[in-house]
Amino acid sequence: MSSIGEDAARVDGPAKVTGAAQYTGDLEFPGLTFVKTLRTVHPHARLTSVDASAAEALPGVVAVLTRADLVEGNSHFGPVVKDQPIVALDRVRYAGEVVVAVAAEEPGIAEEAVDLIRVEFEPLTPVVDPVEAMAPGAPILHETRVRSESRLDAAHYRYEDRGNVLTSYSVGRGDPEEGFAASDLVFEDTYTTPKIQHGHLEPHVVTAFWDAAGKLTVYSATQNPSSIRVQLAELFELPQSMVRVVVPYVGGGYGGKVHLRLEPLAAALARKAGRPVQWKLTREEVFLTGHCHASVVRIKTGVNRDGTIVAREVEAVYDTGAYALTGPSTSRNGGEVSGGPYRIPHQRLTSYCVYTNTPPTGPYRGFGVPQVCWAYEAQMDDMARRLELDPLEFRLQNAAEEGTVRADGAAFGVIGNVDTLKAVQESEHYRSELSGENRGRGVASGFWFNVGFTSAAHASVQSDGSVALILGSADIGGTRASLAMQFAETLGIPYESVNPQVVSTDAVGYTMVTGGSRTAFAGGWAAHEAALDIRRQLEERAAAIWECDLEAVSYEDGVLSGPDDQSFTFKEICEQLPHTGGLIQGKADVSPETSGPAFACHVVDVEVDPETGKVDILRYTAAQDVGTAVHPSYVESQIQGGVAQGIGMALHEEYVFDDGGNMENPTLLDYRMPTTFDLPMLDTILVEVENPGHPYGVRGVGEIPIVPPLAAVANAIHDAMGVRVQRLPATPDRLLQQLEEEAGQG
């Protein structure tokens, strides 16, 4: 009985395709009230007065939350630095920040009440560019910073308490200066990306209520229920067990639902209202209140004429916005991998996260890695061109492999870097001829470590051989299926007999975020260990029934065997349980210290319209080391989704601000995300290099697909038109302008 490797039925499939799935915003509660907020339009201002009395007096208004309601010392939250107030106190730091929140019987009444609130501001000078924000004399956003105590995985980053720099990360080996001096050629370039949006279909939404015993319950469309629980407990000074976070169906996250966001205000307002409050953001509010780090990446590489890379120096600056939804992990992740999947003796990699007066920035699929990959892989392309080397051969020549020492001094284990390069090299796509005018082909490789961290699982065995499996991980796209498959595999039972669920933070142990490409890896490991816990107990039970030593009992492929050819199938022993000592539960808490780095190599063909600057994607193939593909069609979907988002970053997506610091395009009409009309079928090649650091060889697969597309597409544009884009996205107007400029120079 094997589950792994099969495209098992998706647990959430029927509910999603029939529309029956209940998302947070669908849930009804007795006495539910609805939240609307007053937001500032000033990117930076002193808040001088708040008068909400008319709103409070409006019939149907249940509660109004202003700065007067905040408790000193418990007014700010943040996953790493408690920099964000629940509502604005004396200052606002981005256009869109919440100043007052209203809960009313109906959403329309709440809106009406918001219009009755009077607030006054004294504008301050904003700083909106992260490089300018680092310069001396820049306006300072946060004079003091309070670290969050509840951060459970805060062992890695360096916090800066100076200027606007939130965190920095730096690592190196060898002597880059010496390396550059010894190199035949040195390339130095700067690549930038704008703020972009996650684009999850379901806007942020939360319902919060307090029970009479003072327990806080939050239903939230979150990727990270355990962390939300811990942070809310700290904020409201509750025992953690008095906070319960429940995650219903989630309509996409991509990192946008990793950290505390709506929950603090909703909880504070619910407490004041004494009733449940539901806060749903509009699409515009989703745009205004969070997104992915803009970046400026300076990269300098020394290479010899034979194609050997000698030295590399990277300085990446990430724009954290006004509040740190996650700054540190982005600065670390981006810095850590910015040398690329290459063997380079001399490296210095530095990155910063910097506050600006723009909306707060949180994690996004890839956690800062697409931005640096875009830089190093664009430059790799330029170097190959200059050296007249085949771009894949050049990469293979320098490719990191098992034993290659990285900038941080550690060596890679078993990795699929070379395998993915060769998979592209041998692919029908890469071997095919690309003909036609204004067409070009680009390749790019990328890697990302993936993470491990804590996961928990709990399972209760039923007397009919079915199992209720409770997972700590929110399911944002396949968690339940891929973890239940690993559980079923270990017990040798049908996947269909396992009912995997995400119940609430009360029902299972602490589990880190569904994100970081960790869930199938660490969550699957927890499910496997919970199954082993059950196996051990079944063996003991069989030994008791057969009156033999435990050693005489074995469990294989769903069958217990004992002395004298006695045996029980899993289903048979389950039927025995009630009468032989009772039913059993299994559980596991795992905290793998390692993960399994993921590598990918992508190839793309484009055609550029020289009249309009519009880029069409003709063909796209992504080869990826996926470790063991637990559920191949989910893995393919992850790759296709990541590539689509990466193409969006390359060609379309960008926050546009006016001079006053207000976003000009906060709608899905004006903020351009690629749709199926913009994309061909995205082909995938699953390279399965088993991860020796996981019981089933699993590597995370969700993030690496978004890493190479930016450079792959830009490299294809270069191949087609001979121009090097260095600022993304390569929108038609921007590309046309560059084509015209280079034509003018030529």
Place this chain on the structure above:
Amino acid sequence: MSSIGEDAARVDGPAKVTGAAQYTGDLEFPGLTFVKTLRTVHPHARLTSVDASAAEALPGVVAVLTRADLVEGNSHFGPVVKDQPIVALDRVRYAGEVVVAVAAEEPGIAEEAVDLIRVEFEPLTPVVDPVEAMAPGAPILHETRVRSESRLDAAHYRYEDRGNVLTSYSVGRGDPEEGFAASDLVFEDTYTTPKIQHGHLEPHVVTAFWDAAGKLTVYSATQNPSSIRVQLAELFELPQSMVRVVVPYVGGGYGGKVHLRLEPLAAALARKAGRPVQWKLTREEVFLTGHCHASVVRIKTGVNRDGTIVAREVEAVYDTGAYALTGPSTSRNGGEVSGGPYRIPHQRLTSYCVYTNTPPTGPYRGFGVPQVCWAYEAQMDDMARRLELDPLEFRLQNAAEEGTVRADGAAFGVIGNVDTLKAVQESEHYRSELSGENRGRGVASGFWFNVGFTSAAHASVQSDGSVALILGSADIGGTRASLAMQFAETLGIPYESVNPQVVSTDAVGYTMVTGGSRTAFAGGWAAHEAALDIRRQLEERAAAIWECDLEAVSYEDGVLSGPDDQSFTFKEICEQLPHTGGLIQGKADVSPETSGPAFACHVVDVEVDPETGKVDILRYTAAQDVGTAVHPSYVESQIQGGVAQGIGMALHEEYVFDDGGNMENPTLLDYRMPTTFDLPMLDTILVEVENPGHPYGVRGVGEIPIVPPLAAVANAIHDAMGVRVQRLPATPDRLLQQLEEEAGQG
């Protein structure tokens, strides 16, 4: 840090006193529909036609369930015998049986639709008396019987497949005939009790819905979620893990919410409707559809002039009604204890459960034991009077104690029988003089084994030292507090840091009913074992942190100690967990084979109004062996509640039927339950004889308090007026008639 023995804060207190507690009927769900039913008025009839077409056509009606919707082989349910159809098929067997059910957008529409349904019956001869139902030639209710496979604890009873007898139980030792022949005096009496009502404040209510993947969720005011899950899975042919039962706050049960009742119809109707359905019974429907077994108990006892009891024979007949909500356990329990808490060499104890054309009968606090205690303790009183012995001395002379062999051949362990008799004997109440006309004092003792069975617990430890404790037992009156106290005790942590919850059957292992006085006993044991599981893991973690052998680590009173005077409090090690291998969960599944029998001796003073026959309770004191009183004020409440119900059985409560077999008093006005106006303060004496078969010495306390009051009150009436009531309740009209008859004879 000790919790046990303290009157810790009640977990459900604030929610209940503020009205914030959410009961099943308070919960809202998107698309919720409401159920009303057509019920027959015939106690026994053939159902010849059903026409629901007009109801189906009514706007707002979502689904109508008739016999045409039932699937052969999956049409009947029952915890022990699948005798009850979801809706009536070809026959109805009691007045009140559901024939058709309607789900509609609003309750009013459903009611209107019910009025449009046309049904026709051919009346059959009913049998309403259980003794008549056992006679040859009686109408037979069930020609064939199908046992329920899902019954997990069905090892004990004898099923009868003949006539109207559902089950029988018989046990004996010695030779009663020889014993009677050797006795100086032989007493033979018959005592009867009527059908009575549990009287839980919250009527039965359930909400059911199916998700798109075919999973059935049931929110139910039930005492028995795990069993409900298993039975629904069997009925609808689902894997057990595809049925989820959630128990919100429950407004009393007393046995009335132990077994499957509304759930099958609600689930079937929800499936047909494709929407959630909520079915709330009216108070009248609660009366019409279930109650406690009426009984006829014949008891014969041989005694010597010196007060030594020589032989006893009991035959108890219980009226099961039309369908067996639990027949067998009642026949067993009643039979098993009907010899009383006495040392009797010759015994034969027999009991029967018998079908009649009256509403189905389920378990009620005491599970058939109050009915037999009423018989043996009334007779004990008569014997003491005839022998001119002090009633307590007579009982002490024959009292069972450790080592006394029972009718079933087993011997008692450590028990508090003599202790409770002596506690009453030494009480201020018993030593006080009772003066005044028409006043009398009665005593009665009783016992009941209590049960063990399977319980599960699951706990997740938080990084701040708080713990979420998930219990399998529904909380109908103190479960969460008393189990959390035992959990906290084992870990040596404050009770307040444990948040005990009942989540759903998915979140925890199989757990038997909250009932049978088993929850504080077996559930507490599970909580204790889950705490031990956590202790073991904390010791391992400390050993890893201190880099020492596990043997060098000890855990006592919430503190881990290791080499070199190193130590961690529980809270301190919890703070270490995230960084030293992750947080932990604990769990336990226990199935104690024993329990701890409970004994009680009650004394009551009454005054009878000779003009009206009305009995006033002047003073009441209940001494009870409670084992270790985990939470003394909860224990007192359990005793007071049980005594109140027992007084109701003695003086007030009774189903009254008209000649057509319809109940005449299905309202709380006409069905007389005692209120605070009828009762004095009920005094309690907690006798703590630790149960050696439990880690904390716990015995169940919930049921034994209802056992002695019937006889104690009747004995007091005898003492006051010289008349022996043999049929309960001793209502004013009935007692007046008896007083007049005896005066006429005198």
